[in-house]
Amino acid sequence: MENQQRSSAGAPPGPGPGLGGAATMRAVVQHHYGPPSVLESSEVGMPLPGRGDVLVQVGAASVHPGDYFVMTGEPFMVRLVYGLRRPRHRIRGMDLAGVVAAVGKGVTSLRPGDEVFGWSSAGAFAEYACVPADNLVSVPGNLSVVEAATVPTSAMTALQALREVAKVRPGQTVLVTGASGGVGSFAVQIAKAFGAEVTGVCSTSNVDLVRSLGATHVIDYTRTDFTHNEKRYDVILDNVEAQPLAAVRQVLTPTGTLVPNSGRGGRWFGPLGRIVKARVLSSFTRQQLKPFTSIGKRQDLLTLTDLLRTGQVKPVIDRTYRLDEAADALRYVGAGHTRGKVVMTVR
């Protein structure tokens, strides 16, 4: 996910946030790219909130595939953004929920003690994190801090894919692959809330879960290939891209929209080849093939807050890990079979 604003956690090369102040905190730090074993639980300096920033005492931080890609530095393409030889920001973690501990100059919307959730470009796997105030909103009363931490990147991705990219309308047929995953579990519920008829694709053990999230039809990918289906869909949100584009297009209506959304792919360029192919092909067909990159937007988080408050969307939590179990959490998420979201509890 791209950030609209750069937080102090997203700023300059060098030791990075949380590695310099006088007071200290516990954080999950990495000095090199590599497998989960590169993560260390260390005492580091507390970050200081700059102008427009908020210091959040982190209660919980969720983990998603993007954290895994940045940790490993693969696809290598991510190093162009996160640091060529080693990660510029040493503390991983983007999505968090917690309590405002202090506010920087110019912040009037939040006060110490407020319970908030939101996103940053780095630094969430720590006891404290500095986040731009504009990236944070209040935790709805019916959600725990652990539940709130699951929302930002995954739910905003699902919302933007369905509302802005595919422009889902009531009555449309929407198919979601990876329906049991972090993005998929939110996408099924959001598409349902938009009045669509939802089909979810998942494995046998997740069929009941995906149905409970609001899918009218569920396809078990271990038994049935959805691209061999007779049915045609107005919108396909493909979070897995296990089938070739040509096969997926077969089950899209003649003017339907396909959103290829998997970040996984080759070691160098990740999904880039598939993205280029989809864009090129899109000019030769009436079908819309629209890969996209989600963007952190406060207004979208507020929209999601409404859906959460009314119970139309509920986070699904797979597992929680303690901060000192970060390597296990990243290993699990990296394997690509999470059921909802994985969360690190910080206190």
Ligand SMILES: NC(=O)c1ccc[n+]([C@@H]2O[C@H](COP(=O)([O-])OP(=O)(O)OC[C@H]3O[C@@H](n4cnc5c(N)ncnc54)[C@H](OP(=O)(O)O)[C@@H]3O)[C@@H](O)[C@H]2O)c1
């Ligand atoms: N466009 C963007 O800006 C953006 C933003 C965020 C994420 N993403 C991408 O979105 C993708 C999904 O993210 P996520 O957080 O949902 O991942 P995730 O939590 O790892 O979920 C993956 C899910 O896919 C399921 N799955 C695996 N193989 C499948 C198959 N052949 N058919 C159907 N389901 C299958 C898994 O269930 P089983 O255990 O049952 O296999 C699991 O529940 C990632 O590749 C991520 O990089 C893109």
